[in-house]
Amino acid sequence: MDDTTQNELWWGRGSPNIEMDEHTFLVNRERAVDYLNSLDKVFVNDQFLNWDPQNRIKVRIVSARAYHSLFMHNMCIRPTDEELENFGTPDFTIYNAGQFPCNRYTHYMTSSTSTDLNLARKEMVILGTQYAGEMKKGLFSVMHYLMPKRQILSLHSGCNTGIDGDVALFFGLSGTGKTTLSTDHNRYLIGDDEHCWSDYGMSNIEGGCYAKCIDLSREKEPDIWNAIKFGTVLENVVFDEHTREVEYGDKSVTENTRAAYPIEYIPNAKLPCIGPHPKNVILLACDAFGVLPPVSKLNLAQTMYHFISGYTALVAGTEDGIKEPTATFSACFGAAFIMLHPTKYAAMLAEKMQKHGATGWLVNTGWSGGSYGSGNRIKLAYTRRIIDAIHSGSLLNATYEKTDVFGLEIPTEIEGVPSEILRPENTWGDKKAYKNTLLKLGGLFKNNFETFTNYKIGKDTMLTQEILAAGPNF
Known part of the structure; x- marks a missing residue:
């Protein structure tokens, strides 16, 4: 932590950022570099982040394992031979000595594993973990710091486009279907996980x-x-x-x-991975409680509320040790990676959606007819029909009715989707259990949002009040 990061970054309750002093970073850096220097062979990748040529970031990854090198070769943007020849000094460097532990008696260390970012030195050090995703997500965190300084919104989202250039963003945590739904053979894939929204439109951060x-x-x-x-x-x-x-x-x-x-x-990937401004912003949630509708149309304030909340359920397969679904909230659908306070990204998203006329949607890919264990997972085929109706624009012309508690606008009919599942209470046999579960989830949303109520969003407090009013009401 230095004077700049102390004032700029998100610290405190809910934040993924853990402070470290310069001395400790340099101790870990020297430990990593000494280990890499002791090896007969190291792997060096010079690659790019961001397909937008005006805002491209040069990264150098120094690693001990071929696996890590190939992983980042796949995940970052691969330079041409000419670009590699003239690569020059990188904007950011990773020293991955993951096979070697940090000294857990070093100040600020709590185990033999440490992933350290120094924004002033433009360096990242990895010790004591061989999980390749540390590099990918570490660089994503860096982009969450650098891009907003250029008035560019960095987003944990999938992105695809139709043949007419109708771009859609997909937000969602692991297990919600973000990669599956953004990889659609009827549309061109811009990217499945990390994107930037600039004044020129959308660009993929990654190359894989x-x-x-x-x-x-x-x-x-x-x-x-x-x-x-x-x-x-x-x-x-x-x-x-x-x-x-x-x-x-x-x-x-x-x-x-x-x-x-x-x-x-991916045969229908759009290369280069760029596109115009989005028409649709789709927030995916895997609702294990079974009370959110399969699809809801959101107004701007509701979009901001659910974007900041980042609700889903941790289901088996996405987190170690999770065998039963548990409600979880991850700000901006990626709290582990964001560097600034979530409300800053939310304000940027609101501004861009308003300016470019994008529509917000909440799509539940989780349960219907009961909670996990009693209900059934909404069929992927139905979710795809819902997404198709969003892409085509036909869902904008549907007849809508409002739900209790969350105040969501839900369509009465979608072609290819049974009408009875569109309103969740219709699928529950026990209506009292449905109501109690709905109120329980509403309470969880309210408790989670208390973290953000003291922050001003935008230029005045009007937007803040609108967003608070867009949450559950009971």
């Missing part, structure tokens, strides 16, 4: 995709299935040692199995 592959099949997700070929990194999967065939249904290591591949492995 990081897809979940538990229970993956060719029939359910053909684009992701076909993207797994030579060069793709598979993590945590079980495979036959002789035939090398992967058993995607095997959960014996973990349910959080992943595939990291270059975005051009």
Whole structure:
């Protein structure tokens, strides 16, 4: 922590940022560099972040393992031979010595694992963890700091576009279907996870995709299935040692199995990965309580409320040790990566949506007819029909009615989707249990939002009051 970061970054309750002094960072940096220097071979990647050429960031990744190097080769933007020749000094450098532990007796250390960012030195140090995602998400955090300084909104979202240039953003935490729904063979994929929204439109931060592959099949997700070929990194999967065939249904290591591949492995990827301003902003939630509608149209204040809340349920496969779904809130659908206070990103999103006429939607990919254990997961085929209706614009012309407590606008009819599931209480046999569960979830939203009520959003307090009023009311 220095004078700049102390005043600029989000600290305190709910924040992912943990302070560290300069001396401790330098101790860990020297430990990492000494370890890397002791090796016979290290791997160095010079790559880019952000497909927008005017706001591209040059990154250098120094790592000890070929696995880490290939992972980042897939996930970052790969320079041409000419760009590599003239790469010059990087804007940010990662020293990944993950095979070597930090000294847990060093000040600020609480274990043998440490991932450290120094924004002034433009460096990141990794010790004591070989999880490749530390590099990907560490750089995403850096973009969450650098881009807003240029009036560019960095977003944890998927993004695709139709043939007519109608761009859609997909927000959602692990397990909500963000990668699956943004990878649509009827549309062009701009990216599946990290994006920037500038005055020129949308751009992907990355050059690859990081897809979940538990229970993956060719029939359910053909684009992701076909993207797994030579060069793709598979993590945590079980495979036959002789035939090398992967058993995607095997959960014996973990349910959080992943595939990291270059975005051009998706046949309908839009290259370069840029697009115009979004028409639709889709917030995905996997509601384990089974009380949120499959789809709701949101006004601007409701979009901000649910964006700041970042609600979903942790379900088996997305977090270690989670076997039963648990309600969770992650600000801006990515609290682990954001550097500034969530309300700053929310204000930027509100401004851009208003300026460019984007519509907000809340889509529940979770349960219907009861909570987890008694209800059923909403069929992916129904969710796809809902998303198709959003893309086509037909859902804007539907007839809407309002729900209790959350005050959400829900359509009465969508082609290809049973009308009875559009209003959640219709699918519950026990209406009293439905009402109690709805009030319980509303209470969880209210409790979570108390963290943000003391912050001014935008130029005055009007927007703050509107957003608070857009939450559950009971």
